[in-house]
Amino acid sequence: MEMNPQMQMQIRVPATSANLGPGFDSLGIAVTLYLTVSVGEETKKWFVEHTMGVEVPSDESNMIVKTALKILPSLKAHRIKVESDIPLARGLGSSSSAIVAGIELADQLGKMNLTKEQKIQLATEIEGHPDNVAPAILGDFVVSTFVQQKNTSIKGHFPELQFIAYIPSNELLTTESRNVLPKELSFKEAVSAGSIGNTLVAALLTGRTEQAGRLMEEDLYHERYRLKLVPHLAKIREIGHKHNSMATYLSGAGPTVMTILPMQETAAFSQEIKKAGLLGKIVALDVDRQGTIIKKLRS
Ligand SMILES: Nc1ncnc2c1ncn2[C@@H]1O[C@H](COP(=O)(O)OP(=O)(O)O)[C@@H](O)[C@H]1O
Numbered sequence: 035m036e037m038n039p040q041m042q043m044q045i046r047v048p049a050t051s052a053n054l055g056p057g058f059d060s061l062g063i064a065v066t067l068y069l070t071v072s073v074g075e076e077t078k079k080w081f082v083e084h085t086m087g088v089e090v091p092s093d094e095s096n097m098i099v100k101t102a103l104k105i106l107p108s109l110k111a112h113r114i115k116v117e118s119d120i121p122l123a124r125g126l127g128s129s130s131s132a133i134v135a136g137i138e139l140a141d142q143l144g145k146m147n148l149t150k151e152q153k154i155q156l157a158t159e160i161e162g163h164p165d166n167v168a169p170a171i172l173g174d175f176v177v178s179t180f181v182q183q184k185n186t187s188i189k190g191h192f193p194e195l196q197f198i199a200y201i202p203s204n205e206l207l208t209t210e211s212r213n214v215l216p217k218e219l220s221f222k223e224a225v226s227a228g229s230i231g232n233t234l235v236a237a238l239l240t241g242r243t244e245q246a247g248r249l250m251e252e253d254l255y256h257e258r259y260r261l262k263l264v265p266h267l268a269k270i271r272e273i274g275h276k277h278n279s280m281a282t283y284l285s286g287a288g289p290t291v292m293t294i295l296p297m298q299e300t301a302a303f304s305q306e307i308k309k310a311g312l313l314g315k316i317v318a319l320d321v322d323r324q325g326t327i328i329k330k331l332r333s
């Protein structure tokens with residue numbers, strides 16, 4: 035990113051891929067796409083410079099500023115510049131990255147000294163579920179719970195693997211994709227769904243990638259209900275299997291689909307997706323291990 039001498043600090047937040055199949059609202063990883071907020075001088079009114087289109091506000095109603103003001107209403111207005119390669123409403127945690135950036139903005143400018151735990155708690159209260167905001171803050175693989183408004187998040191190491199994201203050109207708002215989920219699951223289904231998620235966590239944390247991959251494709255919480263919104267999921271999973279994929283899952287609420295597969299298979303896999311007439315973008319991603327970072331440009 036170009037350095038403007040008037041900028042005092044940069045906040046960089048990674049994209050996230052939530053759920054990993056059966057870890058609905060609980061598991062997530064940070065991936066190597068980023069939102070960067072450069073913070074400039076104090077101004078009379080908030081001004082947000084960005085190239086995200088007219089639908090994203092440039093004043094204090096921008097999600098980043100709104101979040102910062104929610105955390106610290108007395109925060110003085112500044113000029114900020116937002117650059118992001120996280121696509122909006124695609125299941126890669128763009129709204130979480132904006133919320134996390136807003137909390138960080140309030141924390142830094144207001145010298146609040148919030149702990150990471152406090153930041154995750156605040157971000158989860160705003161986003162409603164912790165599976166994107168927790169890895170966006172901590173990096174790597176994070177297992178979380180948010181019950182009765184209380185968050186616990188634990189960071190683990192995700193195995194060194196190559197991700198291929200298939201990112202359709204259409205947006206799918208998380209709210210819309212949550213609206214197709216059932217209001218209730220039977221006790222039996224809930225027990226099965228939970229046991230698959232628990233075993234997946236154990237498999238990932240002990241490096242059992244083959245078992246982990248199988249379990250990632252056995253979700254019972256959300257993917258089957260969302261299939262009508264993301265018809266490409268089944269096809270990509272099928273192509274993945276032909277190329278020794280470890281797993282294919284719906285990233286967050288979709289429509290992005292993530293496939294984890296051996297490096298040497300990625301070119302042939304991508305070719306076959308295109309041949310199948312799937313016209314979205316195909317992007318290779320790694321796990322981001324750092325989470326949110328702050329770079330001070332001047333004091
Ligand atoms: N950097 C940003 N600045 C302002 N608003 C944003 C930003 N990123 C995301 N948003 C808002 O969040 C919405 C997408 O949120 P959501 O439906 O949860 O999708 P995602 O899966 O990308 O998080 C966008 O349509 C936009 O209104």
Ligand SMILES: N[C@@H](CCOP(=O)(O)O)C(=O)O
Pocket residue numbers: 050052053058059060124125126127128129163165166208211212256285286287288
């Ligand atoms: N658990 C949530 C995750 C939403 O992630 P996003 O990246 O689509 O915002 C869900 O599946 O609804």
